[in-house]
Amino acid sequence: MTRHVQRSPGASLAAMSPGSQQRPAPVVEVVDLLFELTDRVKAQFAVVTGALELQVPQARTLLRINGPVSMRDLAARLRCDASNMTGIIDGLHARGxxxxxxxPNDRRVKQVVLTEEGKRLQTRLRQRLAVDVPVLGKLDDTQRQELHAILLRVVER
Amino acid sequence: MTRHVQRSPGASLAAMSPGSQQRPAPVVEVVDLLFELTDRVKAQFAVVTGALELQVPQARTLLRINGPVSMRDLAARLRCDASNMTGIIDGLHARGxxxxxxxPNDRRVKQVVLTEEGKRLQTRLRQRLAVDVPVLGKLDDTQRQELHAILLRVVER
DNA sequence: TAACAATAGTTGACCTCAACCAGTATCTTG
DNA sequence: CAAGATACTGGTTGAGGTCAACTATTGTTA
Incomplete structure (x- = not known):
């Protein structure tokens, strides 16, 4: 695309429908801003993970492992195909x-667990994300709580 | 249940770092929810555009055309490479x-304008998005305004 | 003015990423 | 034993995006 940024559907739809003179009805604009924000977060996410020499899928996976998890459950958490999990875990495993x-009970399943090194890196990753990702940087605690509450309401889970 | 959704970096990172007993510090969780929401919006966006027999990039483009725009400016608005514009506009043109x-002044540039049909479809698209996309459906006006304000603050543009 | 550089649009080749699908080996369960 | 699940492998596909040329036009400048 333009040569420097990746996009998502609906960025900058702020302009109104041709005829309407009513107020800016943020209907489409909210979607627009949402994608804008997401793109920036994604980009920054990639920068942070890159600095820790993690590929994005590896970092995403690392953040989801807390207790022992089967490959299948991990894939479900990440909503990716199970067949992709193997390679990702291979990479993390190669780095220890x-x-x-x-x-033991079911020797088909392999439980993935973090090593001490893995835990350390997970913590560092969280810290870096907290510092370097714009969602938090530009909002104070109250505003972040507000956003959090709204997101929870919308996503409902 | 892995095989039907497209993902973004960082969904569902809600779990805390292993040792910490402090409060859920939504740091990573906000990012998580944000991606979750974005994924849903994207998916629904695709459903809506599909119902109008528009491809996602076509719909995104349609939403950006209001006055006459050069191909290049359009590409800039969509933050995509100018070379991709051609095909998208071809598609929209084929549907009239x-x-x-x-x-006239500069015969290198081609100005893209909506036909009457195009304007009608743009309006329908906006309406459908307003109704069918979850960001708005689950929030009342106040909450949407709140979200809008926060997003504006974060994105700052 | 003639040569040169720069710009708009277009085309087509290429790359990456992740979903999808089928097949295999291993194991559990009815 | 048959059926089904888990993990892994590998091949295919499609959506996106990047990039390098090429044409046509305009702008600059020696």
Whole structure:
């Protein structure tokens, strides 16, 4: 695209429908801003993970592992195809961040757990995200809480 | 249940770092929710445009055309490479939604304008988005204004 | 004015990413 | 044993985006 930014559907739709003289009806504009924000967050997310020498999918995965998880459950959490999980975990494993322990009861499943190194990196990653991602940087605690509440309401989960 | 949704970096990072007993510090969770929401909006956006037999990039483009715009400016608005514009506009043109008028002063540039049909479809698209996209459906006016304000603050433009 | 540089649009080749699908080996369960 | 689930492999596909040329036109400048 323009040569420097990746996009999502609906950025900058702020302009109004041709005839209407009513107020800016943020209907479409909210969607617009949302995508704008998401793009920036994504970009910054990539910068942060890159600085820790993690690929984006690896970082996403790392952030989801807390207790032992099967590959399948991990894939479900990340909403990606299970077949993609293997490669991601391979990468994390190669860096000594996770281990694959076969579950004793059911030796088909391999439980993924963080190593100590993995835990350390997960914590660093969280810290860097908190500092470097614009969602938080530009909002004070109150505003962030507000945004959080609204998002929760919209996403409802 | 892995195989039907497209993802973005960082969904559902809600869990806390292992050791910490402090409060849920929504730091990462906000990012998480944001991506979750964006994914849903994108998905619904695609559904709506599909119902109007528009491809997503076509719909995005349609929403940006209000006055006459050069291909280049359009590409800039959409933050995509100018080379992608051609095909998108081709599609819209084939459906009689836009026209390419060469600018008299500078015959290199082609000005894209909506036809009457194009204006009608743009309006319908806006309406459908307003109704069917979850950002608005689950929030009342006040809440939407709140979200709008916060997004504006974060995105700052 | 003739040569040169720059710009708008277009085309087409290429790359990446992730979903999708099928097949295999291993294991559990009825 | 048959059926089904887990993990892994590998191939295909499609959507996006990047990039390099090429044409036509305009602007600059020696």
């Amino acid at each position: 961040l996770v281990e694959r322990n076969p579950l | 939604l836009v026209e390419r008028n060469p600018l």
